[in-house]
Amino acid sequence: MPPREWIFLECSECGTRYYRTTKSTSTMKQAGKLELSKFCPKCRLHRPHKERKK
Numbered sequence: 001m002p003p004r005e006w007i008f009l010e011c012s013e014c015g016t017r018y019y020r021t022t023k024s025t026s027t028m029k030q031a032g033k034l035e036l037s038k039f040c041p042k043c044r045l046h047r048p049h050k051e052r053k054k
């Protein structure tokens with residue numbers, strides 16, 4: 001198993017951290033900062049979510 005790091009995905013609008021995920025260190029080297037479009041329950045919309053370390 002490659003080393004993994006826990007990260008949170010934080011809504012770029014309201015700052016809600018609704019998603020927690022892991023990513024492998026190999027992915028981290030490739031992509032840099034992770035940004036995903038996820039559903040935010042507070043905004044009730046899909047928003048870009050940026051990674052935040054805990």
Ligand SMILES: [Zn+2]
Nearest residue numbers: 011014040043
């Ligand atoms: Zn939000």
